[in-house]
Amino acid sequence: MEETPSYTSMAKDDHERGKETLERRFTDAYELYNDAIFRFCYFRVFNRERAKELTQEAFLKTWHYQTEQGKTIDNLRAFLYRTARNLIIDDSRKHTTVSLDELREQGFDPTGDGGNSIEQGAEISLIVQHLATVPEPYRMAVHLRYIDRLSPQEIAEITDTPVNTVSVHIHRGIEKLRTVTSEEHLPNDNNQL
Amino acid sequence: MKNEPQHEIPIEAARLHQVSTEVRLTTDERDTMRKNILSYMNQHPAIPSTTVFTRFKELLNSLQPRVILLRPVGAVFLILVLISASTATAAEQSLPGDILYPVKINVTEPARGLLALSTEAQAEWQSLLLERRMNEATELSEQGRLDKNNSVIVSRQITEQVTKTEDASKKLQREDQQTTAVTIQSSAAASLAAQAQVFARINSDNTPDENQDDTSRDALILTMRKQAEHVAAAAAKTAAKIEKRTDSDALKRTATRQQKSSEDAIDAAKSLLTKRQDELDAQAVLDAQTTLDAAINAGLEGKQLFATNEYGKAYVKFQMAESFSKQASVLMRTSKRLRSKLKNTEKHPDVTNKEILENDKNNDPTSESSKNKTGSEGGSVELQISTGANVVSLPTIENNSRANTESKPSTDTESQEPSKQDNQSETNLSPSSDNGVLRSIFDLR
Numbered sequence: 001m002e003e004t005p006s007y008t009s010m011a012k013d014d015h016e017r018g019k020e021t022l023e024r025r026f027t028d029a030y031e032l033y034n035d036a037i038f039r040f041c042y043f044r045v046f047n048r049e050r051a052k053e054l055t056q057e058a059f060l061k062t063w064h065y066q067t068e069q070g071k072t073i074d075n076l077r078a079f080l081y082r083t084a085r086n087l088i089i090d091d092s093r094k095h096t097t098v099s100l101d102e103l104r105e106q107g108f109d110p111t112g113d114g115g116n117s118i119e120q121g122a123e124i125s126l127i128v129q130h131l132a133t134v135p136e137p138y139r140m141a142v143h144l145r146y147i148d149r150l151s152p153q154e155i156a157e158i159t160d161t162p163v164n165t166v167s168v169h170i171h172r173g174i175e176k177l178r179t180v181t182s183e184e185h186l187p188n189d190n191n192q193l
Numbered sequence: 194m195k196n197e198p199q200h201e202i203p204i205e206a207a208r209l210h211q212v213s214t215e216v217r218l219t220t221d222e223r224d225t226m227r228k229n230i231l232s233y234m235n236q237h238p239a240i241p242s243t244t245v246f247t248r249f250k251e252l253l254n255s256l257q258p259r260v261i262l263l264r265p266v267g268a269v270f271l272i273l274v275l276i277s278a279s280t281a282t283a284a285e286q287s288l289p290g291d292i293l294y295p296v297k298i299n300v301t302e303p304a305r306g307l308l309a310l311s312t313e314a315q316a317e318w319q320s321l322l323l324e325r326r327m328n329e330a331t332e333l334s335e336q337g338r339l340d341k342n343n344s345v346i347v348s349r350q351i352t353e354q355v356t357k358t359e360d361a362s363k364k365l366q367r368e369d370q371q372t373t374a375v376t377i378q379s380s381a382a383a384s385l386a387a388q389a390q391v392f393a394r395i396n397s398d399n400t401p402d403e404n405q406d407d408t409s410r411d412a413l414i415l416t417m418r419k420q421a422e423h424v425a426a427a428a429a430k431t432a433a434k435i436e437k438r439t440d441s442d443a444l445k446r447t448a449t450r451q452q453k454s455s456e457d458a459i460d461a462a463k464s465l466l467t468k469r470q471d472e473l474d475a476q477a478v479l480d481a482q483t484t485l486d487a488a489i490n491a492g493l494e495g496k497q498l499f500a501t502n503e504y505g506k507a508y509v510k511f512q513m514a515e516s517f518s519k520q521a522s523v524l525m526r527t528s529k530r531l532r533s534k535l536k537n538t539e540k541h542p543d544v545t546n547k548e549i550l551e552n553d554k555n556n557d558p559t560s561e562s563s564k565n566k567t568g569s570e571g572g573s574v575e576l577q578i579s580t581g582a583n584v585v586s587l588p589t590i591e592n593n594s595r596a597n598t599e600s601k602p603s604t605d606t607e608s609q610e611p612s613k614q615d616n617q618s619e620t621n622l623s624p625s626s627d628n629g630v631l632r633s634i635f636d637l638r
Binding site for chain 1: 218
């Protein structure tokens with residue numbers, strides 16, 4: 001006769017299974033979104049080391065939320081973005097804002113030791129410079145839409161704004177980016193001409 | 194905006210997308226961060242099943258019978274609750290002689306009595322308990338379990354309960370609630386007398402050999418009659434106090450309310466008689482009808498007294514009418530339940546129930562033509578109830594099994610001397626003697 005498992009062992013199994021599921025889900029999320037969260041942080045603070053700290057902090061806060069406070073997170077990706085955004089807001093209050101000119105003097109190093117060519121590094125630095133001139137919330141909308149390839153609905157969920165507002169932000173952000181880019185390229189074009 | 198080239202947005206987007214492939218953590222940075230995060234996760238392990246939904250699922254799992262037995266504390270608690278509830282329910286249905294009867298008397302009923310907070314509610318609860326005791330006697334008799342032991346238990350319980358009811362009535366009187374007190378007292382007396390009347394009929398209809406419970410029932414009948422007289426005497430004293438009241442306005446309002454109450458009770462008893470006439474034997478119908486007529490006559494007397502502004506006396510008459518109505522109802526209900534014990538269940542050869550009722554309609558006390566009607570049909574003899582102004586003729590059936598002929602019941606408080614009949618009732622167990630007891634409830638003063 002097959003022995004039926006006791007409630008205690010069943011509960012223990014369920015507990016272990018649930019624990020494993022949570023851990024696996026979270027580590028998977030780390031592998032999938034670590035770069036995205038890092039970029040999200042970097043394009044807010046424009047400091048690689050600070051962006052790394054904020055990224056790690058966002059993951060740790062998220063894990064803390066669902067373990068210590070016993071909450072369940074349905075959309076882990078959106079939650080990570082929201083946590084990162086809140087951390088960036090808190091960080092900006094603690095640290096003085098760095099001007100674009102200061103950033104230009106410090107030099108952009110968004111790629112780290114990625115082994116990019118000099119041309120590639122220069123191109124990326126230029127894009128980052130252009131993006132840095134776009135004010136919030138348009139910068140965030142453009143970033144999430146065209147760098148992280150999120151849908152307007154996903155952006156709306158992360159930023160707690162209506163989808164229509166997100167679309168407006170994206171459009172205006174692109175307009176501003178285009179203006180900056182054309183201004184930057186215009187002297188070069190004239191020179192070529 | 195329309196003049197601007199549309200392809201510039203994709204170009205900007207494409208350039209931005211280039212960032213996603215280039216701006217990222219290095220392998221070392223990613224590994225270090227992973228290591229830090231996993232370390233934090235180990236220090237703060239996961240707690241699964243934390244949503245309301247998952248907790249509800251856990252609760253459902255815990256309610257599975259197989260599982261409950263494996264959870265000692267919950268199982269013991271649940272079993273205790275179930276045992277207590279089932280014991281209380283079973284005890285409520287128990288009868289004298291049952292194992293759970295002491296639980297009913299000493300636990301469940303006192304617990305329910307705690308809900309009666311006011312003096313009036315407590316008195317009504319005691320009155321209800323007295324009725325329960327009498328119902329138990331009826332049920333025991335119905336089941337053929339009214340042996341000597343059970344009879345002793347029932348007698349003792351009834352005596353104790355009458356004492357408690359009487360104490361509650363006295364408490365009401367101390368709080369100047371004489372009208373409520375007399376209602377409870379007269380109701381108790383009416384129920385006791387009616388019950389004794391039916392039990393006496395059983396004894397007179399059966400020879401001792403045919404019914405082994407006869408001797409036991411005799412003792413019970415004596416107890417019921419004695420207690421009925423006791424409560425009736427107390428009711429009479431309370432009624433006398435009400436009659437002496439001088440606050441005519443308040444008394445008038447009280448009498449008016451009591452008149453309405455008595456009329457409702459009479460209507461209810463009439464309705465019950467019409468409904469149950471086919472289920473009752475002829476004698477039971479006749480007994481009920483006689484008592485009901487006494488109620489009607491008492492009501493008529495009350496109206497006359499009310500018209501002459503004697504509100505106290507009128508109130509007592511209306512109270513009497515209500516009590517007689519209750520007595521008739523108890524008679525009918527008990528007779529129906531104990532019908533199998535009553536030998537005289539067949540209809541009288543000459544007078545059917547319907548004929549009795551038809552005769553009664555002709556003898557409506559309010560009808561002038563009925564006042565002087567003296568005709569008797571078949572085996573019926575005429576019974577007169579003196580109501581002071583009116584003399585009402587009532588048909589009855591001569592019952593050979595009765596030791597005594599029906600005494601002329603009177604509701605006239607001025608001329609009646611009921612104490613003589615009461616004294617007889619202790620030694621006379623014939624059913625007719627109960628009429629004397631009942632009709633003298635308010636005339637003992």
